[in-house]
Amino acid sequence: MAKARDIDVAPSEPFRQAAARIVRVRADELADSSDGVLDTRDIERVHDMRVASRRLRAVLEIFAPCFPQSEFKSVLRDVKGLADALGERRDPDVHIAALEDFSKALLPAARPGIARLVEDLRERQGRGNEAVAAALDRARGRGLHERLLALADAAAGVEPRDGQEVPA
Amino acid sequence: MRARAVKGLEPDGALADNAERIVRTRLDELCGFMPAAADPEQVVALHDMRIAAKRLRYVLEVTGPCFGPYAKTATMIARELQDLLGEIHDCDVQIPETRAFAERLQAADAAALRARAGDAGDLDPALLKLAPHARDHAGAAALQAYLHARRLLLFDRFVALWGEYERKGFRARLLYAVGERSGR
Numbered sequence: 001m002a003k004a005r006d007i008d009v010a011p012s013e014p015f016r017q018a019a020a021r022i023v024r025v026r027a028d029e030l031a032d033s034s035d036g037v038l039d040t041r042d043i044e045r046v047h048d049m050r051v052a053s054r055r056l057r058a059v060l061e062i063f064a065p066c067f068p069q070s071e072f073k074s075v076l077r078d079v080k081g082l083a084d085a086l087g088e089r090r091d092p093d094v095h096i097a098a099l100e101d102f103s104k105a106l107l108p109a110a111r112p113g114i115a116r117l118v119e120d121l122r123e124r125q126g127r128g129n130e131a132v133a134a135a136l137d138r139a140r141g142r143g144l145h146e147r148l149l150a151l152a153d154a155a156a157g158v159e160p161r162d163g164q165e166v167p168a
Numbered sequence: 169m170r171a172r173a174v175k176g177l178e179p180d181g182a183l184a185d186n187a188e189r190i191v192r193t194r195l196d197e198l199c200g201f202m203p204a205a206a207d208p209e210q211v212v213a214l215h216d217m218r219i220a221a222k223r224l225r226y227v228l229e230v231t232g233p234c235f236g237p238y239a240k241t242a243t244m245i246a247r248e249l250q251d252l253l254g255e256i257h258d259c260d261v262q263i264p265e266t267r268a269f270a271e272r273l274q275a276a277d278a279a280a281l282r283a284r285a286g287d288a289g290d291l292d293p294a295l296l297k298l299a300p301h302a303r304d305h306a307g308a309a310a311l312q313a314y315l316h317a318r319r320l321l322l323f324d325r326f327v328a329l330w331g332e333y334e335r336k337g338f339r340a341r342l343l344y345a346v347g348e349r350s351g352r
Binding site for chain 2: 004007008009010011012013014015016017018019022054055058059061062065066091094095099102103106109110111112113114115116117120155
């Protein structure tokens with residue numbers, strides 16, 4: 001599992017400055033974890049991205065009072081949507097891996113039932129993958145990463161950069 | 169589960185002062201699920217306690233360095249608790265799913281056997297081996313037994329683990345760490 005980057009914090013630094021720095025790091029971690037996430041042969045990638053989305057969501061909620069509220073709510077909704085889609089893929093991934101291990105411990109006569117259940121879960125996994133693909137497209141289309149960085153800038157009191165127009 | 173609102177947060181105030189308020193609220197939220205969650209039937213309380221552990225873990229992960237070495241221990245405790253409660257939650261999700269799967273197989277076989285029996289006055293047990301899922305029931309039944317047993321075992325581990333945290337003064341030590349930090 002990808003480890004979260006350590007972020008130096010100073011007890012006396014303003015809450016909003018810490019918010020800006022931490023959200024930038026977590027937003028980059030989410031963006032960096034999206035490569036190969038739709039490959040069902042490597043279930044760790046979707047796991048890493050899901051964990052990154054959870055950490056990002058958590059820091060957004062921790063530092064919520066530091067952000068402009070309307071944009072914050074819109075960004076948080078999009079992060080939750082992405083996290084939910086990743087969960088739709090991750091849940092069958094985990095279940096399939098556990099059942100494949102479980103099956104090895106069974107007498108051969110009992111294995112066909114588990115294989116049938118795994119087949120059902122493969123269908124769910126496929127639907128979950130479609131949900132992740134759609135959520136990734138949506139996040140890119142709505143400029144989620146850029147909006148997260150803009151949110152961090154707003155927390156730190158940085159003026160919007162030229163041309164920084166993002167959908168609400 | 170909706171997180172309890174944290175009162176008095178100040179964006180221009182010091183990180184540690186704000187983080188202290190959040191940690192206190194999240195810790196209180198987590199500990200508030202006991203003793204209710206020590207009842208194995210309280211599935212919702214256990215699930216909500218897992219989410220409370222996750223929230224405490226994440227706030228400690230980013231603000232822990234403000235509060236000295238015990239914050240790191242508390243982060244590991246919150247994570248350990250979250251992971252164990254997550255495993256129990258997986259059982260709570262998979263048990264009804266597996267039961268529903270087994271029932272679907274049984275219903276499909278019953279319908280197929282009835283159709284095969286045709287105009288017979290009674291059902292010949294010999295037809296059972298021709299049922300479409302005849303080879304699948306054993307695995308489904310074994311999985312249900314395994315999941316029930318695993319849930320029992322993990323729940324016992326949870327109760328023991330919480331007892332150990334209490335004996336080691338987890339709550340009091342974390343409150344002390346966030347309240348008595350140096351440089352106040």
